[in-house]
Amino acid sequence: MIAPRRFLPSISSLLALEAVDRLGSASAAAEDLNLTQSAISRQLKQLEQQMEVDLIDRDQMRMQLTPGGVNYAREARDILSRLAQASVKLRANPTGGSLNLSILASFGLHWLAPRLKDFVGQHPGITVNLQTHNLPFSFDTSTAQAAIHYGSRDWPGVAYMPLMPKHVLPVCAPDLLTAPLAAVADLLDYPLLHLATHPESWEQWFAQHDVAAPRLQGMLFDQSSAMTQAAVHGLGIALLPTFLAESEIGEGRLCLAIDGPAVTSGEYYLVWPRDRVDDDPLVQFRSWLQGQIPPQEA
Structure with missing residues (x-):
């Protein structure tokens, strides 16, 4: 469930806050966003009024965010980044049939990637986007919907599908x-x-x-x-x-x-957040991947 509207600021005000935090001044933020400095100030004032919290330390000679404002700006940066990535994903595949898969480089590139042509041939409407990761890895800070995991079942909050030793x-x-x-x-x-x-x-x-x-x-x-x-x-x-x-x-x-x-040294798994178990591209990918595991390694 989405929070009440009063807790959802405009993207413009979040962009202004993020730019001030990243660049250190209203003038630099204005140049970065192609706005006037007064427009940046208005966006921040509007955000303060909506949140009923001071975001600007007005005791300083130059515009500086409060500690709370800094933390909020960094949270906003992550959200804006994920929203932008979701927009790119939508434009790349307007039908919505895509899967962001985070892979371990050696397993993903040498074992999985050569087999992906078969999946694409069977599911032409689904685009698989690959990104590599090392440990530690978190779905909370990634756009990945599933990942290849190596080791043991020590990843909290995810579902596991064993692949092979x-x-x-x-x-x-x-x-x-x-x-x-x-x-x-x-x-x-x-x-x-x-x-x-x-x-x-x-x-x-x-x-x-x-x-x-x-x-x-x-x-x-x-x-x-x-x-x-x-x-x-x-x-x-x-x-x-x-x-x-x-x-x-x-x-x-x-x-x-x-x-x-x-x-034998550990095991490979496909893992995904438990709240994404019914995503259709992920369901189709899991079913296909199960068929790729050699019987002696299943």
Whole structure:
């Protein structure tokens, strides 16, 4: 339910408030919005009267927002940004058939994106808009209607659809090793590459092989793609998901650092806010995505 009208200020007054907060003066805000300085002052005065709250600190020599005005301006900025993005989305697809999906870069680009052509072919009226994210991520500050999540069911306020386990392999450049290592512990003699979002991955991998590996050190990356390139160029050994490692191995850019099966490390999920469960584009996407999961990984 929308709040009573008296709590809904005009967009013009919110734009004036946001510009003053962002630019620091009424004159700069006026230039930014192509208005006069007096028009900015009128918009702010109107907003104060409607809210019955002082937004301007009138003890200052120059126009300055009160602490409450600053907080309100920043809330308004988020709302105006989301409204503008909703308008762009509407213009891009007037039928309303669109889905904003936030993806983890490696999974989204290497596993999901190659399959999306099939979804588009089956649902030509639905546009899927992709945006990437790292953790932490919140639907409250994003335009995404759903997201790819990796790890465990630790995201409050969302519904989960399991996709598949994340299987990882230790890989490196072919010229880093003359042959695959014979023992898991031997990997500790080489530089290990780490993901900032999952810095414990190597420790967990070694623990699954019953090898103690305390306080591991090495280069840190914020994206699997950057870590992959570092491995390709011989900077160390990386733990990569199979959908990424196998393609690099097939092209001869990487090789297994040690022979053995892939190890399971967490799980991928599709997640969405519980209050968006009935959005038709999301319903159609979930149904299609379920059919893309290999039976042995479902």
